Amino acid sequence: MKLHRIGVIMNGVTGRMGTNQHLVRSILAIQRQGGVRIKKNEAIMPEPVLVGRKEDKLRKLAKAHGLQNISTNLAGVLADPKNKIYFDSQSTKLHVDSMLMAIDAGKAVYCEKPTAESLEKAVQLYQAAERAGVKNGVVQDKLFLPGLQKFAKIKQQGILGKILSVHGEFGYWVFSGHNAEQTPQRPSWNYRSEDGGGIIVDMHSHWRYVIDNLFGRVKSVLTHAETHLKERIDENGKVYTCTADDAAYAIFETEDNVLCQFNSSWVTRVRRDDLFTMLVNGTEASAVIGLRKCRLQKLSSTPRFVWNPDVDIPVDPNNNWEEVPASETYDNAFKNQWELFLRHVVLDEPFPWNLREGAKGVQLAEKSRQSHRQRRWLDLEELPE
Numbered sequence: 001m002k003l004h005r006i007g008v009i010m011n012g013v014t015g016r017m018g019t020n021q022h023l024v025r026s027i028l029a030i031q032r033q034g035g036v037r038i039k040k041n042e043a044i045m046p047e048p049v050l051v052g053r054k055e056d057k058l059r060k061l062a063k064a065h066g067l068q069n070i071s072t073n074l075a076g077v078l079a080d081p082k083n084k085i086y087f088d089s090q091s092t093k094l095h096v097d098s099m100l101m102a103i104d105a106g107k108a109v110y111c112e113k114p115t116a117e118s119l120e121k122a123v124q125l126y127q128a129a130e131r132a133g134v135k136n137g138v139v140q141d142k143l144f145l146p147g148l149q150k151f152a153k154i155k156q157q158g159i160l161g162k163i164l165s166v167h168g169e170f171g172y173w174v175f176s177g178h179n180a181e182q183t184p185q186r187p188s189w190n191y192r193s194e195d196g197g198g199i200i201v202d203m204h205s206h207w208r209y210v211i212d213n214l215f216g217r218v219k220s221v222l223t224h225a226e227t228h229l230k231e232r233i234d235e236n237g238k239v240y241t242c243t244a245d246d247a248a249y250a251i252f253e254t255e256d257n258v259l260c261q262f263n264s265s266w267v268t269r270v271r272r273d274d275l276f277t278m279l280v281n282g283t284e285a286s287a288v289i290g291l292r293k294c295r296l297q298k299l300s301s302t303p304r305f306v307w308n309p310d311v312d313i314p315v316d317p318n319n320n321w322e323e324v325p326a327s328e329t330y331d332n333a334f335k336n337q338w339e340l341f342l343r344h345v346v347l348d349e350p351f352p353w354n355l356r357e358g359a360k361g362v363q364l365a366e367k368s369r370q371s372h373r374q375r376r377w378l379d380l381e382e383l384p385e
Contacts, residue, residue, distance in 0.1 A: 002042040003035060004346050007083030009107070011051040011074065011098055012090030014061055015187075017112075021141075022089055023048065026335040028065060036339045044342045046085075049077050074098060078105040085110060085345060091189065092196040096121050103128050108135040108345045114205040115358035117196060119366050122359035123384065129355055137341050137351055138358030140209045142276075144333035150294035150324045151280070151287055152214060159296070160282030163258050166215060167279040169272055170203060171247075171265035177233025186266065188234040191227075191242040198244035200225055200368050203264040205361030207252065209353070212360065215280075216254035222377045223250040223368035228267045250368055287324075294324040359383055 013023045027046050030036060035043030049069040052058050058070040071077050078086065078101060086102035088095050089112040096116050102109050109129060115138055116122040129136040142148060154160065175182040189195035190202070200223065211218050225245035234240050247265040254260065274290030285298045301320045305313075337353070344351035363380060371378045 001034070003045045004038075004043070005045050005047055005082075006085060006342065006346065007049055007080065008046045008085045008087060009049045009051055009074075009077050009083050009102070010087050010089070012088060012094070012112075013050060014052050014054070014057040015089065018089040019061060021332070021334040022087065022112075022338070023050075023061075024065065025332045026338040029332065029335055030339065030342075036342050038343075038347065044346050046338075046342060047082075049083060051077055074101060078102055078107060084108060085341075088112065092201065093117055096125060099125055100128055103132050103134055103136075106132065106134060108341075109355075110137045110139070110341050111355070111358065112139050113358055114201055114362045114365060115355060116362055117201075119359060119363045122355070122362040126355035126359050127384070135345050135351070136355045137337075137344070137353050138355055138361075139334065139337060140206075140353045140357065141333040141337060142206055142210055143213055143353075144336040146292045146326065146330040147274075147290045147294045148210070148214070149330065150326065151278075151289045153327060154287065154294070154296065154324055155214065159285055159298070160280065160287060161284030163215060163256075163280060163282045165281045166211070166258060166260040166262075168207070168260065168262040168277070170263070170276045171199075171268050172275055173269050174246075174266040176229055176231075177237075184232065188232065188240060190266075191229075191232055191244050191246060192240070193244040198225075198369075199264050199266060200245055200248045200372075201365050203262075204248070204250070204365040204368050205358075207250075207260075207262050207264075208361040208364040209357060211252055211254060211260050215258045215260060216256035218252045218260075218364060218380055219255045220253045220377050220379045221250060221364060221367050221371055223248055223371040224375075225249075225369070225372045245372075248368065248372075252364075288321065292330075295321040296324055297321045356383060356385070 012018050027048050035045040037043050050058050050062055051071050051074055055072050062070050077083055086107040087110045088098055092114050099109055115125055174186050175184050177184045190197040225248045227242050227245055228247055231239055231241055246267050250262050252260040278289040280287045285296055288295045297320055303315045343349045367378045367380055
């Protein structure tokens with residue numbers, strides 16, 4: 001077997017998502033399968049180098065997964081020619097400086113979203129990578145979820161007819177920590193704007209690439225945000241004031257005049273099919289999309305409802321929906337995109353999800369916050385190439 005061994009610097013993977021999705025379920029999973037297969041006897045083999053600020057956390061993570069290469073010296077690992085890729089999943093406010101160091105070192109760069117705290121810095125990152133001629137990408141994992149992949153296929157087949165509207169619901173109840181038996185399941189920095197927290201910053205970068213790729217380019221936005229819970233308990237058991245939004249209620253309009261209403265909340269209890277669902281209404285059919293499933297109701301199967309609140313509804317609205325079958329075996333969404341980025345770096349295959357696409361997500365988050373402050377619709381300008 002011919003192996004293309006690629007050193008992958010992984011900065012910030014001691015956090016929950018970095019460990020689980022990027023290290024364990026992506027890079028180590030690719031190693032276990034024998035690399036990214038190019039030909040029968042040829043593959044790309046990523047070799048992770050764990051980087052962070054706290055050596056004890058790095059050592060603990062490395063030991064848990066049988067890894068050797070760790071460092072708290074980013075400049076040192078960037079200077080090693082064996083390391084071809086730099087990946088960043090630190091908190092958002094730390095991305096830019098580290099990414100620019102990697103770009104200056106001539107590394108291919110891959111980054112979690114949002115790529116920066118402001119559109120200006122996000123564009124700066126993209127332009128720096130382009131000037132340096134280094135390959136670059138941003139994580140856009142939800143495009144690779146089974147539910148969205150199934151929907152993309154039926155949409156391409158024209159089954160829905162003209163798409164009219166989209167209603168997205170995302171989120172769940174994140175415990176505040178006031179009850180010792182209900183510990184918070186998200187870190188406290190998420191609820192402090194000074195630390196880069198906020199659900200608009202977190203989730204609207206997702207909604208930008210989901211809408212752009214499935215329903216057309218977002219051209220305008222109207223958003224209202226709230227900090228519903230004013231205080232929470234941090235990891236040390238201390239009360240802190242929440243300064244970041246924990247819920248956002250937004251309408252996005254696309255260039256194709258599709259209206260997309262998305263509610264994002266860490267203070268909602270779930271009564272729907274999944275933690276994230278989208279109802280897509282078209283002239284010929286509607287679809288309900290979850291993380292893994294996609295259900296379809298065609299015009300011919302649509303029940304005739306008559307408004308009469310004096311009796312129980314005679315037709316179960318959950319009937320007459322058919323499940324869209326899987327046309328392939330779906331792997332982890334993060335792993336799928338990692339494999340494509342590795343092929344992009346080694347084989348120069350196309351990879352459309354570059355840092356410019358990441359900057360679009362930052363742009364939407366920035367415009368959404370501005371819309372909330374000014375209480376009005378705002379248009380999104382075209383970004384520089």
